[in-house]
Amino acid sequence: MCLFLGLFILEVSSSWAKRPILFGRGMEPQSKQEASGASKPQSPPKSKENARFRLRLISDGILCPIDDLDCDDRDIRWKNFILLASDEHTLNVTSIPFPTVERAKKYFEASIKGAEKILRDDPESDSKGEPVGETALGSFPAIKDMKPPSGVPHYKLFWRWGKNCWELIGEHLEDVLALESRLNEEGIGAIWTWH
Numbered sequence: 001m002c003l004f005l006g007l008f009i010l011e012v013s014s015s016w017a018k019r020p021i022l023f024g025r026g027m028e029p030q031s032k033q034e035a036s037g038a039s040k041p042q043s044p045p046k047s048k049e050n051a052r053f054r055l056r057l058i059s060d061g062i063l064c065p066i067d068d069l070d071c072d073d074r075d076i077r078w079k080n081f082i083l084l085a086s087d088e089h090t091l092n093v094t095s096i097p098f099p100t101v102e103r104a105k106k107y108f109e110a111s112i113k114g115a116e117k118i119l120r121d122d123p124e125s126d127s128k129g130e131p132v133g134e135t136a137l138g139s140f141p142a143i144k145d146m147k148p149p150s151g152v153p154h155y156k157l158f159w160r161w162g163k164n165c166w167e168l169i170g171e172h173l174e175d176v177l178a179l180e181s182r183l184n185e186e187g188i189g190a191i192w193t194w195h
Contacts, residue, residue: 051178052086055194063096075099081191083179090149091170091179093191098163108160111167112136115156124161133161137176 059080063073081093098104112118115138124133137157143150149171157168157176166188170176183190 051175051182053083053091053179053182053191053194055081055191056084056090057082076103083191083194085170085175085178087175089170089172089175091168091175092149093179093188094167094169095188096165096167098165101163104160104163104165107165108134108136108158111156111158111165112138114140116141119155124159133159135159139173 059082060077061080062069063076063078064071076096076098078094078096081095083091083093085091096104096107098107112121115136118136118138120135120137122135123131124135126132135158137155140150140154140156142152142154145151148154149169152171154169154171155173155176157180159166168176168179168183170179
């Protein structure tokens with residue numbers, strides 16, 4: 001069963017790795033953005049252009065809370081990747097494939113509600129300009145009795161593409177932005193190769 005699940009996740013990840021995803025502004029070439037004349041708010045500056053990341057741990061489970069395994073989300077499995085940045089900071093990337101777009105939207109909206117401040121909130125469009133998702137970057141307070149990055153003030157980047165959701169969590173905004181940039185360049189499937 002674990003082997004089957006691993007192969008399934010690898011197949012989903014590799015198919016997504018071939019897409020020009022992930023995060024809003026990374027979808028279009030710069031010249032096309034400038035030509036459209038639309039002025040979008042700029043992201044905070046990225047100070048770690050050549051940051052490296054190493055895959056440290058992969059885990060998975062169901063979306064239900066541990067004390068309610070009969071919840072409505074028992075059919076939804078998540079995959080979590082713990083990464084170590086070159087500066088030794090830890091980041092988490094979680095992938096959640098929902099069965100429907102509606103459930104993915106509901107999760108996305110619930111996820112960003114806990115933010116102290118939303119730093120960025122953008123729609124996602126496909127190559128034809130059709131809306132297919134959304135991204136949001138926010139700062140979040142520490143969660144009591146949890147280990148870092150959630151146990152200290154941290155940043156979360158959420159993105160939804162169709163019925164798939166991802167979240168990226170890190171203590172340092174520079175790390176989160178550097179990982180976002182790297183995933184934009186290489187695709188989500190590249191995480192499997194970062195040793």
